[in-house]
Amino acid sequence: MATDPTIRVRPVSIREVARESGVSLTTVSLILNKSDQRISEATRRRVLATIDRLGYRPNRLAQGLQNRRSHILAILVPGLKHAFADVYFGELISGIYDEASRLGYKILLEVATAGFVRQRKYIELFDQCFIDGLLFVGAHEQHRFLHDLAARQYPVLIVNNYFAQERLDYVVCDYAAAARLAARHLCGLGHRRIGMIRGAIEVQTAMDARNAFVETCRQLGTAISDDLVADGLYTEEGGGAAAEELLRREPRLTAIFAGNDKMAIGAIRRLHQLGRRVPDDVSVIGCDDIHQAAFVTPPLTTVRTPLYDLGKRSAQCMIDLIRRKVKQCHEILPVELVTRESTAPPPPR
Amino acid sequence: MATDPTIRVRPVSIREVARESGVSLTTVSLILNKSDQRISEATRRRVLATIDRLGYRPNRLAQGLQNRRSHILAILVPGLKHAFADVYFGELISGIYDEASRLGYKILLEVATAGFVRQRKYIELFDQCFIDGLLFVGAHEQHRFLHDLAARQYPVLIVNNYFAQERLDYVVCDYAAAARLAARHLCGLGHRRIGMIRGAIEVQTAMDARNAFVETCRQLGTAISDDLVADGLYTEEGGGAAAEELLRREPRLTAIFAGNDKMAIGAIRRLHQLGRRVPDDVSVIGCDDIHQAAFVTPPLTTVRTPLYDLGKRSAQCMIDLIRRKVKQCHEILPVELVTRESTAPPPPR
DNA sequence: CTGAAAGCGCTAACAC
DNA sequence: GTGTTAGCGCTTTCAG
Numbered sequence: 222m223a224t225d226p227t228i229r230v231r232p233v234s235i236r237e238v239a240r241e242s243g244v245s246l247t248t249v250s251l252i253l254n255k256s257d258q259r260i261s262e263a264t265r266r267r268v269l270a271t272i273d274r275l276g277y278r279p280n281r282l283a284q285g286l287q288n289r290r291s292h293i294l295a296i297l298v299p300g301l302k303h304a305f306a307d308v309y310f311g312e313l314i315s316g317i318y319d320e321a322s323r324l325g326y327k328i329l330l331e332v333a334t335a336g337f338v339r340q341r342k343y344i345e346l347f348d349q350c351f352i353d354g355l356l357f358v359g360a361h362e363q364h365r366f367l368h369d370l371a372a373r374q375y376p377v378l379i380v381n382n383y384f385a386q387e388r389l390d391y392v393v394c395d396y397a398a399a400a401r402l403a404a405r406h407l408c409g410l411g412h413r414r415i416g417m418i419r420g421a422i423e424v425q426t427a428m429d430a431r432n433a434f435v436e437t438c439r440q441l442g443t444a445i446s447d448d449l450v451a452d453g454l455y456t457e458e459g460g461g462a463a464a465e466e467l468l469r470r471e472p473r474l475t476a477i478f479a480g481n482d483k484m485a486i487g488a489i490r491r492l493h494q495l496g497r498r499v500p501d502d503v504s505v506i507g508c509d510d511i512h513q514a515a516f517v518t519p520p521l522t523t524v525r526t527p528l529y530d531l532g533k534r535s536a537q538c539m540i541d542l543i544r545r546k547v548k549q550c551h552e553i554l555p556v557e558l559v560t561r562e563s564t565a566p567p568p569p570r
Numbered sequence: 571m572a573t574d575p576t577i578r579v580r581p582v583s584i585r586e587v588a589r590e591s592g593v594s595l596t597t598v599s600l601i602l603n604k605s606d607q608r609i610s611e612a613t614r615r616r617v618l619a620t621i622d623r624l625g626y627r628p629n630r631l632a633q634g635l636q637n638r639r640s641h642i643l644a645i646l647v648p649g650l651k652h653a654f655a656d657v658y659f660g661e662l663i664s665g666i667y668d669e670a671s672r673l674g675y676k677i678l679l680e681v682a683t684a685g686f687v688r689q690r691k692y693i694e695l696f697d698q699c700f701i702d703g704l705l706f707v708g709a710h711e712q713h714r715f716l717h718d719l720a721a722r723q724y725p726v727l728i729v730n731n732y733f734a735q736e737r738l739d740y741v742v743c744d745y746a747a748a749a750r751l752a753a754r755h756l757c758g759l760g761h762r763r764i765g766m767i768r769g770a771i772e773v774q775t776a777m778d779a780r781n782a783f784v785e786t787c788r789q790l791g792t793a794i795s796d797d798l799v800a801d802g803l804y805t806e807e808g809g810g811a812a813a814e815e816l817l818r819r820e821p822r823l824t825a826i827f828a829g830n831d832k833m834a835i836g837a838i839r840r841l842h843q844l845g846r847r848v849p850d851d852v853s854v855i856g857c858d859d860i861h862q863a864a865f866v867t868p869p870l871t872t873v874r875t876p877l878y879d880l881g882k883r884s885a886q887c888m889i890d891l892i893r894r895k896v897k898q899c900h901e902i903l904p905v906e907l908v909t910r911e912s913t914a915p916p917p918p919r
Numbered sequence: 920c921t922g923a924a925a926g927c928g929c930t931a932a933c934a935c
Numbered sequence: 936g937t938g939t940t941a942g943c944g945c946t947t948t949c950a951g
Contacts, residue, residue, distance in 0.1 A: 232697035245922045278698040282635045283944035306660035315652040328679040348581035349627040457865045490865045516806045516839045518867045594938045632928035
């Protein structure tokens with residue numbers, strides 16, 4: 222008969238398993254861990270049965286205290302408002318979670334607020350809380366504390382960005398290729414007056430995309446001046462403001478490439494408010510292919526970055542790093558064009 | 571001089587602090603915890619200084635092992651694909667994170683997959699991993715394992731839903747009020763042929779909203795048959811399909827209330843594809859006021875549910891529950907109408 | 920093949 | 936006021 226479930230009972234410990242199966246506590250531990258040390262099949266079976274019957278689960282805290290490993294990974298996001306409500310971060314987090322979970326790791330959430338950095342909480346996480354690794358989603362060059370961590374040899378991975386100067390580990394999408402796809406798509410449609418809304422200047426991939434976009438357009442015969450590149454802050458609001466600004470600088474603009482879908486969606490909204498039809502007057506192409514991209518009006522043409530898979534891959538790499546199966550990790554994932562209805566040939570003039 | 575930071579060094583323990591400041595380990599512990607036991611001001615200052623100098627941080631694993639408290643809360647989400655990429659969950663998670671963090675708790679992520687339930691991982695979390703509480707975001711009546719947990723007196727909180735039958739703790743938005751606001755808004759504009767896209771039938775709040783909507787419309791002179799209520803599965807795709815179905819059943823429909831903004835956005839997209847203009851031909855009102863709602867075309871009229879604040883409140887309640895400051899928690903948060911451009915009077919017939 | 924014992928870092932009776 | 940000591944639950948050498 223089961224114990225009364227309404228009474229909060231202390232979980233069964235390895236000691237009880239040992240007592241119940243008439244062996245020492247060492248034997249139980251041995252069976253659970255190093256099975257190389259030969260335990261007689263009979264004992265093993267008996268102990269395993271007891272474990273099953275008692276519903277024993279090793280206490281991770283005690284294990285961690287001993288092993289100095291917690292099997293917990295932290296996902297760090299930048300100190301933005303409501304960061305977890307961002308689908309971009311969310312896709313990455315889902316990928317990381319699913320893969321980490323599959324490999325036996327748990328996920329702890331952290332936000333890189335000012336206090337987090339100032340009080341060196343990132344060290345604390347490793348030292349006192351025993352996270353085994355840190356995955357930084359949304360990191361950029363201003364996050365200098367990462368060097369602190371890397372210098373201490375703690376496993377840290379930059380998810381979907383990288384630092385030009387240093388050799389911190391990363392997994393990233395090929396944003397230069399994304400920009401080239403976008404440039405070829407727009408130029409191929411016949412656009413000659415093109416603007417770009419880029420992400421923040423401190424994000425390396427945003428700079429890569431900008432450079433590749435400008436360069437590819439130039440090769441295809443369309444010069445893009447610095448005037449026609451604006452910062453959209455990765456947000457809908459920023460994308461809208463940037464679109465308006467670009468149009469002010471060049472009223473004859475017929476196409477815009479935005480560094481992510483949120484900015485593209487913000488741009489479309491603002492263009493609509495300004496009386497420009499998309500794509501009839503102005504084409505807009507985004508980047509990422511977030512789920513919503515297919516449901517705005519008009520549905521967004523974009524470059525698909527495999528965020529979920531990138532998250533999974535990041536988790537794999539992190540765990541390989543922890544287990545020292547690899548010494549470093551610098552990986553670049555391919556992207557692809559997704560054509561929908563927000564791009565079209567420029568209007569006849 | 572600092573130690574070479576490139577060498578991964580064992581974090582400083584309480585023992586070293588004690589040795590360095592020439593006191594026993596107990597004294598240090600006492601200073602850090604029960605300061606009631608009077609330690610001379612001199613010793614205290616000396617020890618605190620050492621702690622500061624050495625950069626000592628208590629090891630949470632060791633503390634937890636002793637106290638049987640981890641200061642970690644788990645957020646559980648349903649086993650949907652890419653659950654963390656959902657802004658609805660994301661807003662709640664942001665709120666929970668921010669408040670939990672402020673109160674000294676860390677956040678662990680968990681997904682209620684089939685395996686999670688079958689293998690009773692939820693028990694394991696409490697037993698072996700020492701989470702102090704579980705916040706379930708996206709729970710519904712089919713999640714019967716919650717009773718298991720509650721029966722064991724483990725702190726569990728349902729975030730933004732509740733179970734009609736049982737008295738599990740919860741914090742929830744007033745979805746009945748939301749539906750009444752939507753009904754009054756649409757009826758007030760003059761609509762008489764109204765459809766509803768509701769969330770899943772196993773979600774209590776979805777049923778509350780449906781009942782309140784139908785009832786309020788009836789009171790205002792507009793009968794809504796069961797025919798004009800469709801399940802939109804809480805997704806854009808589902809919302810689109812439901813909108814099409816409603817229109818098939820009642821081609822003269824002039825307004826739709828969707829149980830969340832994603833379904834509303836999906837409905838708008840499909841209406842557009844079907845050649846119905848929003849709001850000229852059909853008005854659409856959503857629920858939640860997610861950030862994107864303001865950036866779709868047309869901007870979405872909706873009922874704002876304070877998801878972020880609800881997350882914060884949930885974290886507070888959970889922690890009060892853990893600390894036994896409260897015995898139970900049944901809280902309902904108010905909502906408000908946000909009028910944008912997706913609703914208008916019905917077309918003249 | 921199995922067990923005794925030390926110890927991971929910390930807390931809290933209980934002594935002095 | 937401060938220190939001694941016994942665990943928390945587990946892993947792992949080292950004996951037998």
